[in-house]
Amino acid sequence: MPTPIYVFSATGNSLWVARTLAERLGDASVVPMVQAFRSTPVRPEGGRVGLVFPVYMYRMPHLVGDFVARLETRAPVFVVVTGGGDPGDLFARVERTFRRRGLDLSAGLFVRMPSNYLPFGGVPPDDELGVIHAAARARVEEIATLLAAGERRVERDYDRFRAWIHPGQFYRLGHRYASVSDRQYQVEPSCNGCGVCVRVCPVDNIDLSRGRPVWKNHCQQCMACIQWCPEEAIQVGDKTRGQRRYHHPEVRMRDIVAQKADPAPGS
Numbered sequence: 001m002p003t004p005i006y007v008f009s010a011t012g013n014s015l016w017v018a019r020t021l022a023e024r025l026g027d028a029s030v031v032p033m034v035q036a037f038r039s040t041p042v043r044p045e046g047g048r049v050g051l052v053f054p055v056y057m058y059r060m061p062h063l064v065g066d067f068v069a070r071l072e073t074r075a076p077v078f079v080v081v082t083g084g085g086d087p088g089d090l091f092a093r094v095e096r097t098f099r100r101r102g103l104d105l106s107a108g109l110f111v112r113m114p115s116n117y118l119p120f121g122g123v124p125p126d127d128e129l130g131v132i133h134a135a136a137r138a139r140v141e142e143i144a145t146l147l148a149a150g151e152r153r154v155e156r157d158y159d160r161f162r163a164w165i166h167p168g169q170f171y172r173l174g175h176r177y178a179s180v181s182d183r184q185y186q187v188e189p190s191c192n193g194c195g196v197c198v199r200v201c202p203v204d205n206i207d208l209s210r211g212r213p214v215w216k217n218h219c220q221q222c223m224a225c226i227q228w229c230p231e232e233a234i235q236v237g238d239k240t241r242g243q244r245r246y247h248h249p250e251v252r253m254r255d256i257v258a259q260k261a262d263p264a265p266g267s
Helices: 013-025 062-070 090-101 126-148 160-164 168-176 178-184 196-200 224-228 253-258
Strands: 003-007 028-032 049-054 076-083 104-112 185-187 206-209 212-215 234-236
Touching: 003 013, 013 028, 013 049, 013 076, 013 126, 049 062, 062 090, 076 090, 090 104, 104 126, 160 168, 168 178, 178 185, 185 212, 196 206, 196 224, 196 253, 224 234, 224 253
Parallel strands: 003 028, 003 049, 049 076, 076 104
Antiparallel strands: 185 234, 206 212
């Protein structure tokens, strides 16, 4: 029975990691979390389960937290997270959540990737991106070897000051109000009403009204709408204007859109 690797990805970093792990493990399949939500509870078959997702403010994205709340399995679960900085105390939080749910966390591992959170700064130059992507590939190879061997490892080391004081307190508030963070979004006159933002949003948080995107206040702060907009017409206040956009070079927009498609029969 193939190992299901459930993934949440908006600009491709986590999707690339999930795909690469599935290829290296050989007995794995990639399942978008937004598809798995259609089964409640989520009861995967197989000897183990994988979760791959980005770390947001030292926490699971809200969508991922909701997914874990529906996950029911006695199989060991490995968790691989991506992020542009450090994961903080994420894995300690995941352990507590899994313990309450009766889930077995067999591995908790971090892969550093280019950040997609434009309000905190633009994308690095191409040469720096290349270095980050190369290091990420080596890290994923290391993780695949570890998982193939069945090794149990949870990375628990973190800076307590950063996790709990600064930026930890700021992150706590930001995570709490993530759903209404889209109130800061603005649309430039260059918007042509193409609807890309609607198609890539993982939680259907965007409608088009008179050819302009309107957000519905259940945002994930995943940045998909901002990063994939072909006109770069969506801004977060004045923080993102002129900032270079990003998606993983091996992931296309159609891959992100396909995560919301109906799963194939038998999948």
